[in-house]
Amino acid sequence: MASLTGTQRLVVTIAVLASFVTFLDGTVVNVALPAISDELGGGITTQQWVVDAYLITLSALILLAGSLSDAYGRVLIMRIGLIAFGIASVAVAASVDPLMLIVARAGQGAAGALLVPSSLALITATMRGEIQARAIGVWTAFTTAAQLVGPLLGGLFVDFLSWRMVFLINVLPIAITLVLLSRLKLPEHPRGAVVDWASGVLCAAGLGALVFALIEQPRLGWGSPAIWIPAVAGAALLIAFLVRQARVTAPMMPLDMFRVRNFGWGNLATLFVYAALSLNGFVVVVYLQQGAGLSATAAGLANMPVTILMILLSSRAGALAGKYGPRIFMTAGPILMGCGALLLLTVAIEFNYWWQVLPSMIVMGLGLSLTVAPLTAAILGSIDESRSGIASAVNNAVSRVAGLLVVAMISTIVGGMLDLNGFHSAALVTAGLMAAGGIVSWIGIRRIPAEAAAAEADV
Known part of the structure; x- marks a missing residue:
């Protein structure tokens, strides 16, 4: 990356490390x-909640x-998020029962929410055009690798130390990022403290109620008031959230951004692709x-081929x-991943990783x-660039909501038990979601010249 200035290299390093923390913690938990x-x-219900408590708040x-x-400055928000994430991680590691663990995981998600949009916004605010695309490629390679190497690190900690140590992996990157952040000197121009707190409450409550209904539904059934009341209430709160976004002067999720072609269609593709990745x-x-x-x-270790290919090819x-x-790329990539998911249908009772799983991992990685x-x-x-923070936040929120909802539906997808039949059902759903992501990208995504991007963003 010789074309980047010293400050831009520092920005990419900080963005990678700060995002690495949240991406790693979002996946390292699966193996534990x-x-x-x-x-x-x-059982499986607690496992779903351990994952989704993090994703709900995030x-x-x-x-x-x-x-x-955007309101207070990216560096300040990132610093607060790093410190809070470290504290919440210690609380997770010290949990004595499922409730404490789930609450602490929710705290991790809340802190992680401060990190991803502010870190990626540092890149989009300091670089444009092909340099920005290359920098995002590096960011993507390492942060996605964090998601994929997480299961390996988690497995080593679970087998040789304790599952509790899994959640302390991020202490070192947090400390390093805080040091580097103190050396970054960027002119920040906060727009002022106009923040839509009410929308935050509507979104969090709506997602929480809906996810509760999806997770508990296989156990209680849709006919139970404990299920359909939260489901209806959650849907109503999310509708109220969208209505509010169209009316307030400083919305959390400016709906006008979705009129920008690549932003709107790209987020729809994100919804399908990241739902599939989370399920898989x-x-x-x-x-x-x-x-x-x-x-x-x-x-x-089963995921290592994907990690290696991401590091080698993503940039x-x-x-x-x-x-x-x-x-x-956005068309061929998801369709190829869908083919990789279909290869998992070869997994049988007589298990063989090399012939049944490795081919899928290679194709998925490509x-x-x-x-x-x-x-x-x-x-x-x-x-x-002036809205890079909120644009990054919206895109990350879409990917997280996709994972949140599909994990909440896992019991339904696998038929209540993750046996071989359930595994095959999940592979088919994953392939279908990936194919949808590729089709949506082909229909909606267009190449926009760098000089025209800003003009279209103002449409």
Whole structure:
């Protein structure tokens, strides 16, 4: 990245490390779920809540955090998020029962919400055009690798130390990021403290109620008032949230941004692709332990081909997308990942990783490498720099909500039990979601010249 200035290199490093913390913690937990369930109890329902408690607050508050980032300055918000995330991580590691663990995970999600939009906004605020696409490619390679290497690190900690230590992995990157952040000197121009707190409450309450209904529905049934009342209330609160966004002067999620073609269609593609990634990430790691009988470390190692391919290819894909446009990459990548998901249908009772899982991981890794950097660049590059914080927050919120909802529906998708049939059902759903992401990208994504992006963002 010789074309970047020293300050831009520092920005990319800080953005990578700050995002690494949240992306790592969002996936490292998957491999620890069986060990958590063995020690604290609760079965698949508790496992779903451990994942979704983090995603509820992260998804709901990441929009608010985007506004805070633009209102008070990205560096300040990032610093607060790093410190809060460290404190919440210690609380997770010290949990003595499922309730304490779930509450602490929600705290982690709230702190993580402050990190991702502010970190990516640092890149979009200091770089444009092909340089920005290349920088986002580097950011994507390492942050996505954090998601993919998380199961391996988690497996090693679970097998040789404790599942509690899994949540302390991020202490070192937090400390390093805080030091580097103190050295970053950027002129920040906060727009003022106009933050829509009421919308934050509507979004968080709506998502929380809806997810509660989806997770508990297989146990209680849709006919139970404990299910349909939260479901209806959650949907009503989310509708109220959208109505409010159209009316307030400083919305958390400016709906006019969705009139920008690449932003609107790109976020729809994000919804499908990240729902599929979340479903696949949860099901594969847990099934390899509980169904195929692998150790936590071996289950984590299963994802290494994807990680290696992401590190090797993602930056290059981002640069090529900046040169040739993102449409072909965002179409071919998800469809290729869908083919990789279908290869998981070869998994049988007589389990063999090398013939049944490895081919899928290789194909998924190639597809993911083609997809993520062009997707991020297409969406954020279409929005003016002055709204980079909220644009990043919206895109990240979409990806988190996608994961949140699909994890809440896992019991329904796998038929209540993650056995071989349930595993195959999840693979089919994953393939369908990936295909939808590719089709949406082909229909909606267009190459926008850098000089025209700002004009379209103001439409």
